[in-house]
Amino acid sequence: MSASYDYDDADGHRQMQLSQQDIAYDPNFVPEYVKSFVVHLYRHIREKNVYEIHQMYETSFHALSDRSFKDTPWPSVDAVAHYVDNDHVFCLLYRELWFRHLFARLSPTLKQRIDSWDNYCSLFDVLLHGVVNMQLPNQWLWDMVDEFVYQFQSFCQYRAKMKNKTEQEIVLLRQYDQAWNVYGVLNYLQAFVEKSAIIQILDREKEGLEQFTANDGYDYDGGSNVLKVLGYFSMVGLLRVHCLLGDYQTGLKCLQPIDISQKGVYLIVIGSHIATIYHYGFACLMLRRYVDTIREFNKILLYIYMTKQFHQKSSQYEQILKKNEQMYALLAICISLCPQVNLLDETVNSQLCEKYGEKMVRMQKFEEEAFSIYDELFSYACPKFITPSAPCFEEPLVNYNQVHCNHVNLPLL
Incomplete structure (x- = not known):
């Protein structure tokens, strides 16, 4: 399942506009809402904006997981890396989230x-x-x-x-x-x-x-x-x-x-x-x-x-x-x-x-x-x-x- 989301550029918070359709899971496909999510999260981490990081981590990540990745993994770290300047530490953090979602939702x-x-x-x-x-x-x-x-x-x-x-x-x-x-x-x-x-x-x-x-x-x-x-x-x-x-x-x-x-x-x-x-x-x-x-x-x-x-x-x-x-x-x-x-x-x-x-x-x-x-x-x-x-x-x-x-x-x- 896929869903499209618009993000407010000012804070990166999720504003949902759902249009779901059945698609085969492709680990290298990065929907626009995932791109927006990682870009905003990366920016807030670089700025040490703990409040915004917390909002995205606690609210947006779980909302996106529930709506679009209920029974599939998130896009692979290789697919999103170039959106975050291939930042090594961010990619490790993203992959930690990726595996945590995998363990929680899949086998x-x-x-x-x-x-x-x-x-x-x-x-x-x-x-x-x-x-x-x-x-x-x-x-x-x-x-x-x-x-x-x-x-x-x-x-x-x-x-x-x-x-x-x-x-x-x-x-x-x-x-x-x-x-x-x-x-x-x-x-x-x-x-x-x-x-x-x-x-x-x-x-x-x-x-x-x-x-x-x-x-x-x-x-x-x-x-x-x-x-x-x-x-x-x-x-x-x-x-x-x-x-x-x-x-x-x-x-x-x-x-x-x-x-x-x-x-x-x-x-x-x-x-x-x-x-x-x-x-x-x-x-x-x-x-x-x-x-x-x-x-x-x-x-x-x-x-x-x-x-x-x-x-x-x-x-x-x-x-x-x-x-x-x-x-x-x-x-x-x-x-x-x-x-x-x-x-x-x-x-x-x-x-x-x-x-x-x-x-x-x-x-x-x-x-x-x-x-x-x-x-x-x-x-x-x-x-x-x-x-x-x-x-x-x-x-x-x-x-x-x-x-x-x-x-x-x-x-x-």
Whole structure:
């Protein structure tokens, strides 16, 4: 499907005039509205116009995707490169969006998963070792880290399902054995933390010598926010990866520089806020720190209850609702193991009782039926754990995801 859009040259915002027609997808065909989109986005990035970048990233990109690229990829980076002066960094950013759209709307091939890894490596190497002179919205920078970890998780789960792999896929997996390597993923996230000096920045902020949080992570002196904010969000990314690996102590240690009891940049982006508290609470649950889990889940669930109507048009709305339900399931487990209803707000307690009141009564009896309920709620609400190492290619019929998950147990008292 194609659609034509007119853009206001003053700000690049989308003004739709639809005329749809069926056409075969051609990765090298660039409709006028895509040309206008990339030209305006490129100009705003060069001008460090964060407001306009945010509008185009959050509104125009998703609107165009919904209307014209619902089940096809965007035009290839090679097709749009000459419209943006073949700018290397912009092309890497565009390709990151291209792959993210592909993963969200379509089923990526193994080669595309590998190509996405290569693009992240190229982009991150530039951001870590080059001279970065950009200001990007916090939402985009969070999505970049979030998607990086998601694609790592997705690749590990894909690789572990060996039953239906073709010979060609196995050859590619052997050939590109470093793609989405767990050490490579951890090293990039840790490199952002170290290179950005974000831990030292947060320490200086406590002494009144920095204004990182007060400025929402942006640099109002004409510099770049990219490395600092990526370093900040990478601490959340490290927590998430370690939760996927079952190393909860290390995950919480990675998050330690962010004081979640105080205002932080992670609160600005709803997806970051929820991911931080979800993984923090889950790690505490697995370490039997039930009170910490109850206290933080109570705050975030009340916040979602009070604000979710403001996020209904957000592309993240479905994910917000899913995490909301998962946290209620984990909260039911915590309250059943460690009855601390006094820590819950009345609204949260009412929602919890409505969703899981009957099951919680049965769970607290610790009879045989109770354990099956614990298992049901835990399986629904826990992160989708991964096997980080490559499978044994000589035994292609084994589903390694199932083997790994069978060894992840809920810590009961």
